[in-house]
Amino acid sequence: MNKVHFFCIGAQKAGTTLLHDILKQHSEIYLPIEKEAHFFDVNEVYAKGLKYYFETYFKTFNDEKCIGNINPNLQIENRSIDRILDCFGADTKIIFLLRDPVKRAFSHYLMSKKRGYEEFDFLDALENEPLRLSSPKYHKDYESEELGHFEKNHFGYISRGQYSGTLKYIYKQFPKDNVRVFIFEEFLANKEIVINEIQEFLGVNHQELNLDLKSNPAEKAKFLWVSKFLNTPSKIKDFLKQVLPKNLRVVLKQFVYKKNLKLLNDSEKKIPYDRDLIKNRFFVEDINELEKVLGKKIKAWE
Numbered sequence: 621m622n623k624v625h626f627f628c629i630g631a632q633k634a635g636t637t638l639l640h641d642i643l644k645q646h647s648e649i650y651l652p653i654e655k656e657a658h659f660f661d662v663n664e665v666y667a668k669g670l671k672y673y674f675e676t677y678f679k680t681f682n683d684e685k686c687i688g689n690i691n692p693n694l695q696i697e698n699r700s701i702d703r704i705l706d707c708f709g710a711d712t713k714i715i716f717l718l719r720d721p722v723k724r725a726f727s728h729y730l731m732s733k734k735r736g737y738e739e740f741d742f743l744d745a746l747e748n749e750p751l752r753l754s755s756p757k758y759h760k761d762y763e764s765e766e767l768g769h770f771e772k773n774h775f776g777y778i779s780r781g782q783y784s785g786t787l788k789y790i791y792k793q794f795p796k797d798n799v800r801v802f803i804f805e806e807f808l809a810n811k812e813i814v815i816n817e818i819q820e821f822l823g824v825n826h827q828e829l830n831l832d833l834k835s836n837p838a839e840k841a842k843f844l845w846v847s848k849f850l851n852t853p854s855k856i857k858d859f860l861k862q863v864l865p866k867n868l869r870v871v872l873k874q875f876v877y878k879k880n881l882k883l884l885n886d887s888e889k890k891i892p893y894d895r896d897l898i899k900n901r902f903f904v905e906d907i908n909e910l911e912k913v914l915g916k917k918i919k920a921w922e
Contacts, residue, residue: 721781736847
């Protein structure tokens, strides 16, 4: 096994988990054990080489025809695109799911808040993003030692919703026939059409898949202090690392994390500011540029 045939590079909070759960049903498609399989986007992991990548994330591979990797963090840095190209060539297929950037940003914000990372109000978080990204901090026990990776990942509410630059770069690196861009809102409204198109794009036989899956429901922490404890360093956690094996710590963390979540009600899911105000202030220029690149208006975002 030495080839990954397709990547879905994002966007985060734009239906990548739903896409993963649907495609996972297809008998000819193989997706890694861990949905996102962070390799190309994390310097320390990428340095371990492709042998590590395949041995770690593809253990259950069973000669499926089409191998993929769905990881929205691949969108954060163009270097991830370069690494995919270097490892697997320009015949690799790229899928890019795009969501209304205002709604994507708010969903991203709710996730960071749920994890105990975010303390700002939504609008304050948007306004403070440039400072956070330009003045990154060291985050102990984070998955990467690279300064700034944490902020781009968890506080990139605006930057991860500005899609045009990434798409232009992809089109420079890969033939356009090997790239498919889908609008999240259109995907939800026409799942069967989009999934059929993706099956054809990937070159697998058409199969009827269950499209009525519920993935990543909107949730919040019952107790923020629990989320902060689970997701940020502390002396208590340092002690537990010395007395509990890693596998047990992972299981306990997942158990407590899930028990501490509850579904958001309808009012909590609504953006607490005028959508058009945020769109015009932070995203309208990029949307206009994206529409030029795509050669069409995105009516679902109007």
